[in-house]
Amino acid sequence: MSTSPATFYERVDKAIGNPALQAAVRNATSRMSSGRDAAIAAFPEMDVMRDHARAIRAHTIARLDHYLREFEASVQRRGGHVHWAATSEEAVAIVVDIARQHGVKTVVKGKSMVSEEIELNPGLALAGVEVLETDLGEYIVQLDDDHPSHIVMPIIHKSRHDVARLFRAKLQATDDEVADAPRMAALARRVLRKGFLQADMGISGGNFGVAATGSVCITTNEGNGRMTTSLPRVHVALMGIERIVPTLDDLGVMLQVLGRSATGQKLTVYSNVMSGPRRHDRNGGREGESDGPEHFHVVLVDNGRSAIVGSELAEILYCIRCGACLNSCPVYQQIGGHAYGSIYPGPVGAVLMPALQGLHTWRDLPQASSLCGACREVCPVRIDIPRMLLELRDKTTELGLTPIWVTFGLTVFRQIATRPALFRRAQALASWATRRLATDGWIKSLPGHMARWSKKRDFPAFAPKTFQQLWEGRKR
Amino acid sequence: MTRVKLLVTCLIDTVYPQVGFSTVALLERLGVTVDVPPNQTCCGQPAFNSGSWDDARAMARHLIDVFGDDDVPVVVPSGSCGDMVIHQAPHLLKDDSQYGPRAAALAARTYELTQFIVDVLGVTDVGARSGDRLTYHPACHGLRGLGVARQPLALLERVEGPPRCPLPEAETCCGFGGLFAVKLSEVSGSLLDRKIANIEASGADTLVATDVSCLMHIAGGLHRKGSAVKVKHLAEVLAEGRSQ
Amino acid sequence: MTDSRDNVLAAVARGVRVGSLPPGASLEHPGAPPPLIRPSDREGMIASFTRELEKLMGTVHRVADDAQAQTRVLELLDARGARRVLAWDDEWLRPAGLGQVLRTAGVVTESCWLPQEGADRTARLKALDDVVVGITGAHGALADTGSVVVVSGPGRGRIASLLPPVHVAVIGADQLSPTLAAFLSANPGVADVGSNVVAITGPSRTGDIEGTLVLGVHGPGDLHVIVIG
Known part of the structure; x- marks a missing residue:
């Protein structure tokens, strides 16, 4: 990734110039979209369930301070610890501290987008703690020193041949061991199993935190999430502060829309609810729970989220990270996740990144949309992403970050369009100019910034007379 | 007799006037009288979508003035301009005490063309025939x-x-x-x-x-x-x- | 980081109070989930459970009584040449007496108990790594999704349904709930029962490599649910 082009537009051009990447992304997104569509077609209550899921998320964000306090008290009641991180640096420091406190040398890690966001792995490495990613896709990402390109399916940008090459190079795999996907998965399983059995600490994300019960829920298909949170003696769950739901019943609703929207599953294979550490009897004897982590820590990460609460972008905090908006987005389908250059790509990322980290860094992402609305249509909690992309474009202009040719051009256009007589003269001029440039009614090459239009498509000459002129004539 | 005002849209006005006339012919065949309020320009959508909301507001206000405050339905042969008038302009002008309510009133009487024909007139067979595939x-x-x-x-x-x-x-x-x-x-x-x-x-x-x-x-x-x-x-x- | 706690909570509280209510939000909790109408009779639930789990490539064995269940467990072990199993303690296994039956048949039943201390814990886990079959009961099962709900507790280790490549869960037909929502509403205190509640919906799977379905990548790839009654 260090070789990745500097600007968003350069990264987009690079992605567009890579047909193998485009084919891989298109196949993956279309497979996931069809899976989603089929699952939803088979679930007649999906629409009411989505409405309810949205109501739960909206209500929770509207009372987030209340539910965060309740969640904290509930986790503590179970004997767990809650840590608060205002920034990514603090979050990393907290996890490093927990590791030190428990004498941790090796960590197994489940999939967590927040851990990517706070750049946890380099922080732990710096502290001398060895981290092993255990989700198959994330493991491959880690081996290749790469980044996930999708929030649910991290390596849709890689082919099985890429993975085979990687396993040969990094794991000295034999030809037989990389002959097909099942054998490569089996090889990874053997390597990772060793890590699971001896790790001192497991780090997971948290799909949801349940305020009433102090539970953290993670959903995984592979089972690495259960291993990570059950085998090592210490479990640390990392969660954004917005990931709370009030009750277990609410969690049930979220799980039903999450699995269907993400992968077309009625439920993810392991819907794993963890409430505190292993429960011992009074003497630490055999009357207590057989297994589970001895220590249970939850790290609540703010890192820009609290500033979104109460803003016109608050709705993005409803997101449950299913990835359906990525799969349905025609832009994401063309360019894949890496072109965004952000932890969270796709439509959700185009709102979330500027919301979390500001438009100065992420001004280009809200432009990466034709505003087609496909993301809003598939969102399990009906987040109006196009509305917020538009809000962000307005903010971009307010901050003086919109290119001058756009703002100046539109201001001139406004001056003309609010003066009908001037507008008519401008129409006549444009008609004359376009007809002069055109051959047989079509312009092959436009001047200035509009040249980018005519790279791929012709532009029509305008009509000799406008509708309104002709209409006036008809009335007379 | 049903009467409507046609929001012709700047693109049809400037580039595709024949689409405007087809719209009028179609509506007239269905017994609708079509007015075209003069001085129409642009609904402001290009500025709105590009983040130049002040410019978009100015154009939306002009549009509201052009279409007035009566209760004659407004028909627009474009989904995107329709969306601009019906959803976005009221949002843009929500803090404008004068134009905000007028934008909402205009939105409430504006219909995309096919919406108007099917949902308001209740017609699906308009008597058309086409030799094209x-x-x-x-x-x-x-x-x-x-x-x-x-x-x-x-x-x-x-x-x-x-x-x-x-x-x-x-x-x-x-x-x-x-x-x-x-x-x-x-x-x-x-x-x-x-x-x-x-x-x-x-x-x-x-x-x-x-x-x-x-x-x-x-x-x-x-x-x-x-x-x-x-x-x-x-x-x-x-x-x-x-x-x- | 006590300051951070107060700062984060204060910032959230400020957003909540100063901002307008976020879209679609109510200050009142939205209440109970919308009802799902699904079969709730025994045969209907068993049929749905079986159909759903088999779609996911799990196997459902319906047996008439305890004796048949015991026989079926032994058959599954024999077919895999399994002489050791990782099992819940006897008092939690169904049918009652299954643990004794297994041992009488010469099968070693390993306990799920894990030492607290790191090196002992790792040693115990390594010793269990070659066990092929895990045997558990369940707290319930969900007809609508083909899930078994497993709750940890004393004598009910998480690892029995996790470490071995084969998981055999024995449940009674009376344990089926129509849906997840129905299960939660009938078991409101389930999080109090054990530190881990997991709804297992099919064998472990991944599609990470080009979307090719692979079973058993970390958890059990071979899931059998024996339904008694």
Whole structure:
């Protein structure tokens, strides 16, 4: 990734110039979209369930301070610890501290987008703690020193041949061991199993935190999430502060829309609810729970989220990270996740990144949309992403970050369009100019910034007379 | 006698006046009297979508002044301009004590063309016939912004002539998106390529849509590729009467 | 980081109070989930459970009584040449007496108990790594999704349904709930029962490599649910 082009537009051009990447992304997104569509077609209550899921998320964000306090008290009641991180640096420091406190040398890690966001792995490495990613896709990402390109399916940008090459190079795999996907998965399983059995600490994300019960829920298909949170003696769950739901019943609703929207599953294979550490009897004897982590820590990460609460972008905090908006987005389908250059790509990322980290860094992402609305249509909690992309474009202009040719051009256009007589003269001029440039009614090459239009498509000459002129004539 | 005001849209006004006349002819055939309030310019959508909201507000106010404060329905043969008037202008002007309520009132009496014909007039068979093999692209703003999905399909279904040709991946964006097609020209072009491949695969000789902006984009791509497929606004298809 | 706690909570509280209510939000909790109408009779639930789990490539064995269940467990072990199993303690296994039956048949039943301390814990886990079959009961099962709900507790280790490549869960038909929502509403205190509640919906799977479905990547790839009654 260090070789990745500097600007968003350069990264987009690079992605567009890579047909193998485009084919891989298109196949993956279309497979996931069809899976989603089929699952939803088979679930007649999906629409009411989505409405309810949205109501739960909206209500929770509207009372987030209340539910965060309740969640904290509930986790503590179970004997767990809650840590608060205002920034990514603090979050990393907290996890490093927990590791030190428990004498941790090796960590197994489940999939967590927040851990990517706070750049946890380099922080732990710096502290001398060895981290092993255990989700198959994330493991491959880690081996290749790469980044996930999708929030649910991290390596849709890689082919099985890429993975085979990687396993040969990094794991000295034999030809037989990389002959097909099942054998490569089996090889990874053997390597990772060793890590699971001896790790001192497991780090997971948290799909949801349940305020009433102090539970953290993670959903995984592979089972690495259960291993990570059950085998090592210490479990640390990392969660954004917005990931709370009030009750277990609410969690049930979220799980039903999450699995269907993400992968077309009625439920993810392991819907794993963890409430505190292993429960011992009074003497630490055999009357207590057989297994589970001895220590249970939850790290609540703010890192820009609290500033979104109460803003016109608050709705993005409803997101449950299913990835359906990525799969349905025609832009994401063309360019894949890496072109965004952000932890969270796709439509959700185009709102979330500027919301979390500001438009100065992420001004280009809200432009990466034709505003087609496909993301809003598939969102399990009906987040109006196009509305917020538009809000962000307005903010971009307010901050003086919109290119001058756009703002100046539109201001001139406004001056003309609010003066009908001037507008008519401008129409006549444009008609004359376009007809002069055109051959047989079509312009092959436009001047200035509009040249980018005519790279791929012709532009029509305008009509000799406008509708309104002709209409006036008809009335007379 | 039903009377409506036509919001002709700047693109139809300037580039495709025949679509405006087809819209008028169609409505008149259905017994509707059409007024065209003078001094129409642009609804402000290009400025709105590009983040120049102050400019968009000025244009939206002009539009409100042009269409006045009566209760005559306003009909617009474009899903995206319809979405601008119906959803976005009231949002833009919500803090404007004078124009805010007027924007909301205008939104409440504005209809996309097929919405007006099917839902208000209650007509699906407009007496049209077409010799073309038609395929239909549901333009995004009409489809998802206004939720106008069944109306154009119902109208097309009743057009006499060769059977319709289903369009693969019909509901995927053609890549237009206003200035998006300029700012992210390569991505937009890549989407356009795919849309055109699907149009050609449909076996149709004419692509129909309800937004001339998307049609302009797709037609520009078809022409560049030398394709024989034509494009038509749905109003043009519906205006071709059976007796003609 | 006590300051951070107060700062974060204060910032959230400020957003909540100063901002307008977020879209679609109510200050009142939205209440109970919408009802799902699903079969709730025994045969209907068993049929749905079986159909759903088998779609996911799990196997459902319906047996008439305890004796048949015991026989079926032994058959599954024999077919895999399994002489050791990782099992819940006897008092939690169904049918009652299954643990004794297994041992009488010469099968070693390993306990799920894990030492607290790191090196002992790792040693115990390594010693269990070659066990092929895990045997558990369940707290319930969900007909609508083909899930078994397993709750940890004393004598009910998490690892029995996790470490071995084969998981055999024995449940009674009376344990089926129509849906997840129905299960939660009938078991409101389930999080109090054990530190881990997991709904297992099919064998472990991944599609990470080009979307190719692979079973058993970390958890059990071979899931059998024996339904008694």
